[in-house]
Amino acid sequence: ASSPMVDSIYEDTKIQANRRTDLFYSGGKPLNVYGLDRIDERNLAYDNTYEPFAPSGCDASDVTAYVIDSGIRTTHTVFGGRARFGENFVDGDDDDDCNGHGTHVAGTLGGTLIGVASNVKLVALKALNCNAAGKMSYAIEAIDYAIKDCKEKTTGDCVINLSLGGGYHRVMNEAVKDAHDAGITVVTAAGNNNADACGQSPGSAPEAINVGSTTSADLKAGSSNWGSCVDIFAPGDSIISSWNNGDNSYAILSGTSMAAPHVAGAAACYLGQNPGASPSEVASALINTATNGVISGLTGASPNKLLYIGESLATTTTTSSTTTTTTTTTTTTTPTTTTTTTTPTTTTTTTTTALPPTTTTTTSPPATTTTTTPATTTTTTTPTTTTTTTTPTTTTTTTTSTRGLYDS
Numbered sequence: 001a002s003s004p005m006v007d008s009i010y011e012d013t014k015i016q017a018n019r020r021t022d023l024f025y026s027g028g029k030p031l032n033v034y035g036l037d038r039i040d041e042r043n044l045a046y047d048n049t050y051e052p053f054a055p056s057g058c059d060a061s062d063v064t065a066y067v068i069d070s071g072i073r074t075t076h077t078v079f080g081g082r083a084r085f086g087e088n089f090v091d092g093d094d095d096d097d098c099n100g101h102g103t104h105v106a107g108t109l110g111g112t113l114i115g116v117a118s119n120v121k122l123v124a125l126k127a128l129n130c131n132a133a134g135k136m137s138y139a140i141e142a143i144d145y146a147i148k149d150c151k152e153k154t155t156g157d158c159v160i161n162l163s164l165g166g167g168y169h170r171v172m173n174e175a176v177k178d179a180h181d182a183g184i185t186v187v188t189a190a191g192n193n194n195a196d197a198c199g200q201s202p203g204s205a206p207e208a209i210n211v212g213s214t215t216s217a218d219l220k221a222g223s224s225n226w227g228s229c230v231d232i233f234a235p236g237d238s239i240i241s242s243w244n245n246g247d248n249s250y251a252i253l254s255g256t257s258m259a260a261p262h263v264a265g266a267a268a269c270y271l272g273q274n275p276g277a278s279p280s281e282v283a284s285a286l287i288n289t290a291t292n293g294v295i296s297g298l299t300g301a302s303p304n305k306l307l308y309i310g311e312s313l314a315t316t317t318t319t320s321s322t323t324t325t326t327t328t329t330t331t332t333t334t335p336t337t338t339t340t341t342t343t344p345t346t347t348t349t350t351t352t353t354a355l356p357p358t359t360t361t362t363t364s365p366p367a368t369t370t371t372t373t374p375a376t377t378t379t380t381t382t383p384t385t386t387t388t389t390t391t392p393t394t395t396t397t398t399t400t401s402t403r404g405l406y407d408s
């Protein structure tokens with residue numbers, strides 16, 4: 001019989017991390033962080049630099065990102081004291097990252113040198129055990145915790161990253177909606193079954209930004225889920241990031257778990273530029289600004305959109321108007337549009353356990369097309385009096401510092 005005290009009853013199904021393991025290594029600093037290098041360029045032309053949201057750069061210092069995962073090694077050097085352990089929802093596990101998956105995800109989201117938003121605040125919410133597995137109830141509790149913690153303990157905006165999933169689960173998707181309605185941007189991994197992403201939660205929640213995975217050659221990763229429930233793609237194959245077995249340890253992992261934190265970091269950057277933006281506004285900005293039509297091997301109704309944050313997504317428009325008593329001049333000029341097309345580069349990567357990957361890149365010269373619409377001027381003059389108004393020209397020069405991915 002039903003009870004007025006029970007809202008609903010649901011099966012507590014299993015969840016797991018959406019990744020596979022390629023390589024682990026310790027010591028030194030990872031060099032070939034191609035994911036960052038790719039998302040600040042429209043074309044497939046790696047330049048070994050990362051220049052997000054040019055010319056202003058990414059400042060997410062007032063944003064808090066909740067990493068619902070296997071935990072975070074908060075003492076890792078890439079976090080610089082910005083990571084804290086929030087809560088552990090896994091029965092019998094210690095308050096740390098005994099798997100490594102969460103530390104890797106957090107590094108891509110917000111680690112120094114390896115992360116998209118390198119000064120964001122990070123909170124570990126542990127919902128996966130030492131085998132990177134857990135229950136839907138763990139993740140749902142973690143989302144509820146993040147909603148409360150964001151409201152009570154933070155002063156800025158918040159983002160949730162969920163690089164995990166299982167089969168479709170209505171209550172899980174409702175928890176994502178709750179976070180969205182509370183003003184928190186939720187980013188999810190689409191899953192690694194090479195199947196329709198609409199069959200997996202939490203990625204099938206309409207309120208989530210659901211992320212598929214691509215390779216360094218802009219191919220859909222073979223295991224990445226696809227379809228209309230995917231919102232955007234990001235690099236997720238052979239991603240180097242922080243690891244849990246030492247404060248200077250790194251690992252190379254692949255999967256939509258690695259793609260999602262690229263987008264979560266981009267969301268944090270956007271909120272740093274646009275404080276108070278709603279989750280829908282964040283999603284629209286990232287999806288509408290994504291690079292269109294460069295991904296090969298897509299299946300079904302997948303959107304051909306690759307994450308791009310190479311320029312500011314906050315647009316400022318200045319309009320000047322001049323009126324005189326006798327002479328009116330109206331000038332309309334359509335800005336010059338330059339389209340550059342580069343033949344996609346094929347990248348071959350060879351990795352050993354001692355050194356980061358070596359990359360060989362071949363790029364065809366870009367083709368440039370320029371179209372200019374001439375200015376149209378209409379002048380009306382009254383013969384009795386002539387008044388001339390001149391508007392001075394203002395020139396602004398902005399210098400942007402570049403973060404080299406190969407720098408020390």
